[in-house]
Amino acid sequence: MTASAGAPVLIGNPVSPYVRKVLVACALKGLEPELDPIVPFMGSDDFTAVSPLRRVPVWIDDQVTLPDSSAILEYLDDRYPDPPLKPDAPGDRARARWLEEYADTRMGDVFIWRLFYQTILRPFVWREETDQAVVAHAREVEGPEIFDYLEGQLPAEGFLFGRLSSADIAIAVHFANARWSRFEPDPARWPRLVAWLEKMDRETPLGPLNRTGSKVLKTPPADHRALLPTLGLGISARTWGGRTARRGVFGI
Ligand SMILES: N[C@@H](CCC(=O)N[C@@H](CS)C(=O)NCC(=O)O)C(=O)O
Structure with missing residues (x-):
């Protein structure tokens, strides 16, 4: 359609x-x-x-x-x-696709489905209590593992592949939701990651x-x-919104 x-x-x-x-x-x-x-x-x-x-x-x-x-x-x-939105060299293009996939799935799992879902959506959409054990594991184990991996992938300065790419965008978007859930990388432990995030915030539409x-x-x-x-964004005449919340197809 x-x-x-x-x-x-x-x-x-x-x-x-x-x-x-x-x-x-x-x-x-x-x-x-x-x-x-x-x-x-x-x-x-x-x-x-x-x-x-x-x-x-x-x-x-x-x-x-x-x-x-x-x-x-x-x-x-x-x-x-x-x-x-993709770099030019075949190897860089392949790596950009992988990092975008990693961001969409693993970072989504941890920052959206554990942290943001548990601390914000669960209480406010479903009127259910936050599962504090899930949140603690995300903050203490899973989130730091992601930060460690990204710290090893990022260059000493600049974007991932020279010019801004879909991989930079896909990774960086998760950090605002993490921050809204009161979780941020410590610049002393993950200096490249934090410097790159500041550049994304300063120099891109993000x-x-x-x-x-x-x-x-x-x-x-x-x-x-x-x-x-x-805030400068246009609105569609038609809506696909409904009046009640319903569980997603994954049962969440
Ligand atoms: N792989 C999808 C993920 C999209 C996604 O998880 N969206 C969330 C909002 S952040 C959603 O609509 N969740 C509702 C549900 O899963 O029922 C993409 O990259 O677009």
Whole structure:
């Protein structure tokens, strides 16, 4: 199904790291999608038709409906190649794909499904108690393992592959959600990681988008559609949002 002959639509709100990932790519390429800022788990019945896993982001334009951030970035890079989001050399391109996959899956597991889910979504969406053992394990074991791995992958300075790439974006987006869950890398233990994060915040569209996400997080969902245009983001006429939360297809 393709929906819009006009501006592309991006379903999802900027609190989601995967939605910010797509918004960073759009900002770099000069694209201005209209947002349908639904809260995860709050999609309508129609949402399943565009996102069979009932996850955001979903990109809808005159050519495709795509329910996955990496597929969306590949598509945007094919259709709007300037500036490219992948490095040039085959080895670098392969490593960029791997790091993006690592960010989407493992960093998503730990920073979204353990920390952010347990500390913010679980109490506020499901009215359930945080599982403190899960949070402690993420903070003490799993998060530091991720930081160690990234510290070994990052260069002494600059972006991962010289110019900014989809791998930098996919990794960096998770850190705002970790920070909102009160978890940040210590610069004394992970100096490259922290210096690179500061560069991402300072020199790429991620910095302003993280601040947008932070404002959305502090705003009741009913007011998100009114808030986002005041922060420079367009809103779609149609919504795929529903009135009640329902468990995702993975049972979370
Ligand atoms: N691999 C997907 C992951 C997307 C994802 O996990 N989105 C979360 C929000 S941050 C979601 O929609 N969760 C609701 C659910 O799983 O039911 C991507 O890269 O787009």
